[in-house]
Amino acid sequence: MVWLISSTALRARPTSTAARNSTTRSRSASRRKSSSARSERMSGASITRTIATIPNASRVRSVIDLLEVHHVRRHRLPPFPTIHTFRDRVAPFCPTPYVPKTYATVATLPKVVTQTVTVRGWVAHLRSSGKVAFIVMRDGTGLLQCVLVKNQLTPEVWERFATLTQETSIAVTGEVRAEPRAPGGHEMGVTDLEVLGTSPHDYPIQPKEHGIDFLLDNRHLWLRSPRQVALMRVRHEIEQSIHDFYYERGFIHVDTPILTAAIGERSGLFSTEYFEEGTAYLAQTGQLYGEAAAAALGCIYTFGPTFRAEKSKTRRHLTEFWMIEPEMAFYDTHASMQLQEEMLVSIVGRVLERRQAELKELERDVSKLEAIQGPFPRIAYTDAVATLQAKGSAIVWGDDLGAEDETLLVADYQTPIFVCNYPKQAKAFYMKENPDDPRTVLCDDCLAPEGYGEIIGGSQREDDHDKLLARIHEEGLPVDAYGWYLDLRKYGTFVHSGFGLGLERTVAWITGTPHIRECIAFPRMMHRLRP
């Protein structure tokens, strides 16, 4: 818990007077102001306790530092990016000689214009014009153009430039200046260049068109490309916004098992040997466990990987994907849909607020995202079938919606839509029978706009012990395996609902990525197990 604090927050604060430039000072001042209100809420005893748990507690300069720690811990971060230039404070703890340097990242360059700093990263492009040379480097936070002028450098440094290749890791030192011609609007007049790690001439990813198979074979390197970096950043923002959304609402994050006995959905399972217990399966859902946790904690959510062994070969499927599964005690299907809607609006709003640069890199039409506001239409399955038939679909009542049907239905709307109350035979055994129409169950699929398809599947759970047991028998499921699940209905049954949000599908939709495989760092598909 506390180790998080000591390594990041302490280093983030400059100590030496030299490093305390005017920008940093004004930041400190405003931070002091904003955190003073919160300080009143912390008791003296709790401050003392917290200090005692921090390694190198003497480095905490003041209560303000400590409050900053809490500030960070509570996710109430100032707008991205947060950490700016800092004096290297790792050095005093290292056995190697201490060389004071001001390190900066590309994202923080606007804070250090006119200063001499060092930036570490990898060579993205190289250009040379005889006596002037350019390095475009990336450091994970952005691109920086570095300019080397021959007659302003020592011969050693100039010659070192000639040894650079794409992806060489380097440290460049020089003065930062605003430069409209440079990508990112800043560039560095280099005075020193250090090679940290060499790279041979055969780096496979070129700034040209590549086939998808080649790129996936080189996924570990493809990940360095600007578009992929932007995708991972948006994915991260979506994940964090989901955690924050549920944290703010008092939901408890519960981790459910990945290795399970046969339970859950009926579609393909990955299996593995499990000691003396026979076969274990990789989890297809945490939902059933989530229901147990909801009876203990009220409202919970899970956030973890899910494994489906179906031989799906489409742009919407992965064999390993990440799913968020909230489970809410005393929520009926309507309350659940309300929550789903608020969540999606919140996620999209957060990405728009904080990831404009990435959306631009991805060439996403943000007006499509700005249109994502509630309420989302809620269409009963039976009405949807009628609409689809009127539009020429061959669907008959009782069928699940096909991919074409989904696209047809969504075409009329700018926001996600809910399709509710499907026929019982099209859905899982644990969904609650619809009291108004027993042919159907209380459930909802949320279909994303622009043809991205189903991103959420949810339902109110069957809370009647005997009806649930009957459904387990009807489906021919092994009753033994569901004993503990039935117990949830035996000991104080309760109305509850939940849903599963597919993370990669959500990322694909929000970023406008046509294929889901780019929306996870290392996709697992039918024919893709490495890298």
Add this chain to the structure above:
RNA sequence: UCCCGAGUAGCUCAGGUGGUAGAGCAGGUGACUGUUAAUCACCCUGUCGGGGGUUCGAGUCCCUCCUCGGGAGCCA
């Protein structure tokens, strides 16, 4: 599993009706003081997915196998 499609240089691809392979990019060398996927000159690069067949001769035609992509179903 089913239906389409594709495998030629490191990468992206072109190679009418059969006559032992070509471009762009990347890489190398050189030129250039502001480049943005820099430009210019020269140089290097091949088990044409594997196997079999037809033929004097197959990247090209036939058979077969393999690999991969897209879609369907299943679902998030």
